[in-house]
Amino acid sequence: MAEWFEETFGIDVFQDRFQAKGTSKGNTLRGFVEVAEPRLVAQVLRGLWAYRCSREGCTEPDPKREAELKSWINKFTSELEQASALSLEESFRDFSGDTTLPKLRASIAADLIAENPEVAIDRVQTYCVKRFRTLLAERGVKSDPKAPLHALFGAYGKALKDEGAVSEYALPTLRVQHKLYEGLNSARNNRSFAHDNDLLEVSEAQFIVDTVLASLAFIERIEAARRPTQL
Known part of the structure; x- marks a missing residue:
């Protein structure tokens, strides 16, 4: 057995x-x-x-x-x-014609379902980079190809603030999320399979992933509310 x-x-x-x-x-x-x-x-x-x-x-x-x-x-x-508590479909979207995206999403889902968040960390970070670059491009905001994840999120958060897309009550939370993505970027570089690293403890990796999932789901709700005004 x-x-x-x-x-x-x-x-x-x-x-x-x-x-x-x-x-x-x-x-x-x-x-x-x-x-x-x-x-x-x-x-x-x-x-x-x-x-x-x-x-x-x-x-x-x-x-x-x-x-x-x-x-x-x-x-x-x-x-x-x-009955699954994982909000994968709400957080990880097929948002572009990028042919690598379905494989990336499937790989992340497989590891999270298998309860291996420490293995998924580097691909979660890759997904977030792709997503925020796309969200900035949709707004006509150019991003440096070498910009780290938290810088991309910072530019996206500024765009949301300028658009008035979030209330004064949610803005402090966005500032906290900037630190979240900075931490995810650091974890990817120093404690994931992206390099020859010792992996994060499972509980720590799960905490980071859970928080990122909640953040991405919130962002997708913002974007869904924004789309009708673009028609």
Whole structure:
């Protein structure tokens, strides 16, 4: 079981956080289902179902019963995906014709769903650079190709202020977000796979990613409200 989880999903399934109900294989699996990111649980359950169906003598002899079980697993995994707390679609958008963007978004999603935020940090930073460059270009604001992420966000935040796109109550939050993107840029350069670095602790990387996700989702809501006035 440990080998299957490691080889198929890169997961140490017998880590302590999955064993609150006990250390047996059944209890460990139950703990994993309760604790892990729902989309990851859905992927694992589909993988386990496929493995089970590939084993001789493991399927139900009654075709009707087998169909009922298949229907249940499909329904349950679909519900898990809908229950995910990750706001990936709200934060990471397909905003241009850049052919690398779908692959970048898919790679970020795969690592975040697999609960590897420390691995995703460098690509999250790359996405943010692309997004803010595009948002500035849409406003006719030129950006230095060598400008760091936080400088791009600073220029974007100034554009929002000049447009009156955010209220006086949100402006202080934008100033705080400038430091957020400066921190993300530093983490990417010094604590990610972008270079030969020691990775961030998972909890720290998750905190940074969660905060960036919330910021990007807010920005996308601002941009969505702005578009009708451009028609």
